[in-house]
Amino acid sequence: MKGISWVWLGTAAGCIALLAVGAPLNMSLYQMALPFALGLAILHAAALGLTAARPLAGVLVSLIPMIVLPLVSDPVGAAPMPFSVVAIITQVLVICVAGLRAYWMVPAAAWLASVIIGVSLNYVTMPHGQSEGAQNNVVIFAAVSGGLMVAAVVAQQWQHMRTELAAERTVSAEEQSRRRLAEERTRIARELHDVVAHGMSVVVVQATTASYRHPGLSEELKKEFDDIAANSRRAMTEMRSMLGSLRNADAGRQLGPQPTLEDLPQLLASARSAGVNIPEPTLSGVEREDISEVIALTAYRIVQEALSNVIRHAPGATVNVDFTVSGGNLRVQVVNSSSDVGALMAQLDKGAHVGQGLIGMRERAAIVGGSVTCIPTLDGGFSVSALLPLGASKSAAGKSGTTSNNNEGRAQA
Incomplete structure (x- = not known):
């Protein structure tokens, strides 16, 4: 929970920093009207935060400033075109966050759409000829954002593999624990049988045959031996029930009467x-x-x-x-x-x-x-x-x- 809080705090700080730099830059360097300068900066920074929570929606929102910004700007001197530096950084972060948060097709589509928009705007905003700087900006943006997108997707897949591996290890540990428990239960049942069953059987046999081996026993003693034999048989029956339960944990209730x-x-x-x-x-x-x-x-x-x-x-x-x-x-x-x-x-x-x-x-x-x-x-x-x-x-x-x-x-x- 603490780690998640720090991630959201960092994302919010980044959005505020991009907004603080992007809005003044749009007004001074690209001579945008205040509504466009501030609105596009807010929209693009908000898209970055939205991508962290809803990657697909954030990507779609981020494309709007990328399209509108060159159409309403009048750059001063050699200002970077067709995108501003702040817009390029923001869009690169959007693509990276989408690569970390969504299926690989979402960041790939965001990257491809951004590059197509950059190439298209070179013809729309500069119909009399494309400047070398504008072309270089699109190429640099495509290379940097594409490389970071691949790295983000690989990092996400690596994290998924680690999570799945940890889950598999947990399952394997549980299976091993259950197997060891079953082996221990079987061992206990075997030892109980070896140690107790033979002795109890001898007691039953001796008590049952006492009247035949000692003909001079009184009726009271015969009854005493009969009771010993009956109690021993009952104990052996209950011991067998317990051993059956130890050998099979899923056997449920016994079939014999309780x-x-x-x-x-x-x-x-x-x-x-x-x-x-x-x-x-x-x-x-x-x-x-x-x-x-x-x-x-x-x-x-x-x-x-x-x-x-x-x-x-x-x-x-x-x-x-x-x-x-x-x-x-x-x-x-x-x-x-x-x-x-x-x-x-x-x-x-x-x-x-x-x-x-x-x-x-x-x-x-x-x-x-x-x-x-x-x-x-x-x-x-x-x-x-x-x-x-x-x-x-x-x-x-x-x-x-x-x-x-x-x-x-x-x-x-």
Whole structure:
């Protein structure tokens, strides 16, 4: 913006200088009447400024003074003809500016028209014979203006090439960035598969065959191993979904069914089997049919992550899960009490890696226009409160389908 301002300021200064010199010169050296002297100088200087904004219109306007000036002048002595020096300089600048601002045919036409006008005026204004000075002026004007016109056109084309090259470099850089991102996603998917899939498969096989390998197991232990196998299969299914999303960023939402609030009982039962005391959740004003699929999925994942944190950091604690619909929003609250075992594990867990579960919950809620608040309670427990708008748009739903898959591993951390 600053560069453009300086260009216009320079153009305006040049027009004022040409007008200040051209008008007195027309009156004193070419003995023009004041209206013609001042009017033609103003018109020619204004044409230069107009060419900077509207090249074709400026060129057409500049030809008018070039035609009229020799017809209304009566040069004193050896004054340059058929054009004055100021008129020649102004017209050369007009052609150069047109060469920098317009397609090459516009400055070429301006140059050709100016030369034709100069040659023609030699015969019209001097019918009894052309002076050598007038002929030389036309030749010099044609040579100088023609050379500068070619230079201006070349400069414009060079600038266009630089702009196009910069644009191509930007596109190439973006394509390379996308390619590297795709390669990185594929690498992450491959490493996750190599590291996690084999171990999870072993867990599933061992849990499934435990009752056959150890015939003396009690029914309670058999049920425990069955739950381990079921949870492991569910984790592997979700991991495969995440790996599919990493391998194909444009895959969109998965074809397989996503968990909803209808799957909460199974999730709570799994948490209870891990030693967490969870009373039946309260549903205040909640109508399942009013909750969209994406909101239900988001609420399920938030509860899932909150329970995972309780199992990890506060085993044996009591967890209250509440759902409330108010003001067009679904409020999900997961509040756990303190746990002596959890306090001990928290001390042992110091220095371990920082999980990304809370960040993942906030990202999921932000996708649908909601928010998540995580704060410790006064009794030493922890509270996770999510506010999700029931009127989330379909665009948010589509975005959630892709982004939630990309964040799956982070939300499970």
